[in-house]
Amino acid sequence: MSSHAIRLDGVEKSFGAVRALAGVDLTVAAGECLGLVGHNGAGKSTLMHVLSGNLTPSAGTLSIGGAPYSGSWTAAAAQAEGVRCVFQELSLCPNLTVAENVRIVHRSLKGLGWKNRARALIRQKLDEIFPNHGISPDDEIADLAIGQRQMAEIARAFTVTDGALRLVILDEPTSSLDAVTAQQLLAYVKTETARGTSIILISHLLGEILSTADRIVVMKDGKTVADRKAADFTRNSLVAAMGSEAREHRRGEARKASEEVMVRAQPRSGGTASLEARKGEIIGLTGLAGHGQTRMLLQIYERRQAEVTGKLAFIAGDRQSDGVFNLWSIGRNITTRSLSALRKGGFIDLAAEERLAEEWKVRMAIRTPDVDNNILTLSGGNQQKALFARALASDAAIILMDDPMRGVDIGTKQEVYAMIRAEAEKGRTFIWYTTEIEELTHCDRAYVFRNGAIVASLGSDELTEEKVLQASFAEHAA
Amino acid sequence: MNRRLLRQALPFLTLAVVLAATFYVQPRTMSYFGLNLMLQYAVPIALATIAQMFIITVNDLDLSIGPFVGLVSCVGATLLLDNPLLGILALLALIAAYGAIGALIHIRNLPSIVVTLGLSFVWLGIAVMILPSPGGKAPDWLKALMTVQTPWVPFPIIAAIVIGVVVQLALMYSSWGVIARGAGGNPKALSRAGWSMLKTKVVMYMLAGFFGVLSGLALLGLTTSGDAHVADRYTLYSIAGVILGGGEFIGGRVSPLGAVVGALTLALAGSFLIFLRISPDWQIGAQGAILIIVLALRALVTYGEQKR
Numbered sequence: 001m002s003s004h005a006i007r008l009d010g011v012e013k014s015f016g017a018v019r020a021l022a023g024v025d026l027t028v029a030a031g032e033c034l035g036l037v038g039h040n041g042a043g044k045s046t047l048m049h050v051l052s053g054n055l056t057p058s059a060g061t062l063s064i065g066g067a068p069y070s071g072s073w074t075a076a077a078a079q080a081e082g083v084r085c086v087f088q089e090l091s092l093c094p095n096l097t098v099a100e101n102v103r104i105v106h107r108s109l110k111g112l113g114w115k116n117r118a119r120a121l122i123r124q125k126l127d128e129i130f131p132n133h134g135i136s137p138d139d140e141i142a143d144l145a146i147g148q149r150q151m152a153e154i155a156r157a158f159t160v161t162d163g164a165l166r167l168v169i170l171d172e173p174t175s176s177l178d179a180v181t182a183q184q185l186l187a188y189v190k191t192e193t194a195r196g197t198s199i200i201l202i203s204h205l206l207g208e209i210l211s212t213a214d215r216i217v218v219m220k221d222g223k224t225v226a227d228r229k230a231a232d233f234t235r236n237s238l239v240a241a242m243g244s245e246a247r248e249h250r251r252g253e254a255r256k257a258s259e260e261v262m263v264r265a266q267p268r269s270g271g272t273a274s275l276e277a278r279k280g281e282i283i284g285l286t287g288l289a290g291h292g293q294t295r296m297l298l299q300i301y302e303r304r305q306a307e308v309t310g311k312l313a314f315i316a317g318d319r320q321s322d323g324v325f326n327l328w329s330i331g332r333n334i335t336t337r338s339l340s341a342l343r344k345g346g347f348i349d350l351a352a353e354e355r356l357a358e359e360w361k362v363r364m365a366i367r368t369p370d371v372d373n374n375i376l377t378l379s380g381g382n383q384q385k386a387l388f389a390r391a392l393a394s395d396a397a398i399i400l401m402d403d404p405m406r407g408v409d410i411g412t413k414q415e416v417y418a419m420i421r422a423e424a425e426k427g428r429t430f431i432w433y434t435t436e437i438e439e440l441t442h443c444d445r446a447y448v449f450r451n452g453a454i455v456a457s458l459g460s461d462e463l464t465e466e467k468v469l470q471a472s473f474a475e476h477a478a
Numbered sequence: 479m480n481r482r483l484l485r486q487a488l489p490f491l492t493l494a495v496v497l498a499a500t501f502y503v504q505p506r507t508m509s510y511f512g513l514n515l516m517l518q519y520a521v522p523i524a525l526a527t528i529a530q531m532f533i534i535t536v537n538d539l540d541l542s543i544g545p546f547v548g549l550v551s552c553v554g555a556t557l558l559l560d561n562p563l564l565g566i567l568a569l570l571a572l573i574a575a576y577g578a579i580g581a582l583i584h585i586r587n588l589p590s591i592v593v594t595l596g597l598s599f600v601w602l603g604i605a606v607m608i609l610p611s612p613g614g615k616a617p618d619w620l621k622a623l624m625t626v627q628t629p630w631v632p633f634p635i636i637a638a639i640v641i642g643v644v645v646q647l648a649l650m651y652s653s654w655g656v657i658a659r660g661a662g663g664n665p666k667a668l669s670r671a672g673w674s675m676l677k678t679k680v681v682m683y684m685l686a687g688f689f690g691v692l693s694g695l696a697l698l699g700l701t702t703s704g705d706a707h708v709a710d711r712y713t714l715y716s717i718a719g720v721i722l723g724g725g726e727f728i729g730g731r732v733s734p735l736g737a738v739v740g741a742l743t744l745a746l747a748g749s750f751l752i753f754l755r756i757s758p759d760w761q762i763g764a765q766g767a768i769l770i771i772v773l774a775l776r777a778l779v780t781y782g783e784q785k786r
Contacts, residue, residue: 052670053672054669075672076672077672078672080672085670091666091670092664093659093660093668093730094663095659095663095729095730096656096663100659101660104656104657104660104671104673105671110654111653115653
């Protein structure tokens with residue numbers, strides 16, 4: 001009597017010589033929340049694109065609601081069957097309003113008064129999932145903060161017009177959400193599955209998966225390698241199944257800080273407290289997402305009302321819009337920050353450029369056969385590594401990081417954390433905005449932001465989730 | 479939020495300033511007859527600008543619209559006059575050709591600038607083959623339509639408002655228009671939602687062709703005879719009009735009403751410069767200067783908006 005929402009049998013997909021999916025069997029029961037985890041390059045994204053009709057598998061069958069799907073499974077067919085996907089990189093049109101973006105996924109929103117229906121639809125869903133979201137249906141997407149955009153896109157995926165909602169795929173849905181909205185979403189996932197909708201939740205935050213999913217499927221090398229009830233997994237067994245050993249988080253032992261102050265800046269957006277970063281320090285910026293941390297980084301980068309001694313490099317968190325040069329090779333993407341150092345007689349020394357790219361490919365362990373390949377041939381995590389390589393290969397003494405680990409897998413993260421530590425030992429200064437409280441354990445000190453101002457400065461011994469949340473919410477708690 | 483309003487009002491303010499300046503320099507233009515005379519050529523420019531706007535909406539650029547308008551005027555002054563049925567078929571074929579070009583550009587992923595630059599010579603060549611030297615005759619109904627005397631408000635103003643409002647409703651308020659603009663804003667998102675980018679692009683190119691045809695016919699009704707080179711300047715006018723009206727080259731941000739206002743501004747600026755006795759040699763430069771000033775103002779407004 002297994003009533004499944006969607007089922008894949010022996011699905012394969014190859015891109016040239018790369019086998020992204022090597023025979024995947026996957027069943028999602030109606031009203032079930034399925035957690036999907038795996039390293040970058042394990043095939044999760046490919047699988048999602050197959051499910052949402054954006055990629056045609058090379059082999060295998062897809063059945064929906066119990067019967068094999070006849071006809072070609074396209075994006076339009078997936079929409080019609082009630083399969084929606086919230087992709088990791090946002091799929092909203094920035095030039096349209098929230099309500100207009102709703103229209104794009106609902107063919108039935110047309111004729112007189114369609115806009116009012118779209119407004120009501122998204123407003124009701126936003127209110128339901130994210131109370132106090134502060135988003136108006138008439139806001140243009142480009143004017144929203146990245147967290148709000150993600151909220152709008154998630155809410156959009158759950159709106160229903162004609163035809164029931166069958167399956168919603170959430171690919172790293174909380175990557176740009178702060179702790180509170182992430183909790184709201186995870187709570188809503190439970191409400192929605194109780195109504196009979198199936199949900200596939202992909203996340204690198206294992207706690208999220210463990211607490212929310214009914215069942216967890218682990219992917220590795222294009223195959224599913226484990227498929228058990230969520231209750232049967234622990235954090236360690238999950239990580240073990242993915243193929244990397246769980247490491248105890250190393251608490252940043254207090255290193256003796258240098259006296260040399262590299263950056264001193266007071267947020268222009270408010271408050272009187274100021275930030276100070278000394279040579280060789282890793283400084284964390286935290287608090288709820290979008291409370292002035294990125295603005296602080298930009299203020300330092302632009303040296304506005306900030307005393308900065310030393311050269312700067314910036315690692316963007318929003319890879320798609322601020323990070324990679326889509327048309328360039330991996331090598332070019334790495335060396336672009338160092339071009340002035342690579343000059344010889346007014347021209348770029350191509351041999352030196354090649355050497356630098358090769359060196360950093362090896363040091364960052366970027367998984368590619370050739371640095372001359374286009375940057376987009378890399379998985380998201382490896383693209384981010386290339387951006388780290390860009391900053392670290394440069395002559396910058398101070399590295400600014402704008403939540404750079406968004407949607408990066410655990411293995412990559414561990415490698416990059418180690419790299420940051422090593423570079424800090426060598427005397428580089430890191431200022432690191434992060435939305436993941438766990439990452440603060442790598443920092444020597446952290447500043448908590450609220451409403452654009454610094455409200456707390458925590459030393460490494462005080463850096464606990466509780467303290468950070470307390471400082472982030474102090475005003476509301478009273 | 480006032481700045482956003484300000485940015486949207488900028489095209490209208492520009493028009494008001496140019497209009498006021500014209501009235502100041504030459505008070506006699508402040509009459510039914512004066513306005514009619516000054517603005518009648520704004521109608522074909524506005525139509526060509528709308529055509530260009532459809533292309534810009536999907537992140538492309540049409541460098542062939544000027545010669546295309548010229549070709550339409552030649553077809554109108556010959557075929558359409560001698561054999562209306564054949565003439566209409568020829569014009570429909572031209573619109574279909576625009577659609578085919580849109581499909582080609584999309585499927586082969588070609589740069590629209592290169593394709594349309596090449597096409598501009600094709601259109602010009604065909605037009606010269608039809609009418610080697612200026613001549614032919616506009617159909618009488620076209621002449622009558624373009625010189626109609628409407629009560630109270632001159633025809634060009636009514637025509638401009640009608641064109642602007644109709645396209646504004648279709649592109650900015652209809653559910654179809656959302657898809658068209660979305661195609662410029664994030665093509666990937668659109669195809670992920672199951673829309674055909676090919677279909678969208680073909681429709682937009684055909685709309686551009688349709689408005690190009692309207693522009694050519696409107697121009698023919700005013701000039702009364704065909705000329706392959708009559709609209710060579712329209713290519714740049716139309717691009718300038720879209721940008722002046724608040725549009726942007728990429729990202730699906732356009733404003734049909736703004737584009738029409740931009741076209742009116744450009745047409746008026748021409749008259750204004752003549753009243754100032756600026757030699758025609760300098761006029762293009764002076765119009766460019768106006769464009770730069772307006773864009774600089776817009777950049778200032780936008781900059782202030784981001785800074786907040």
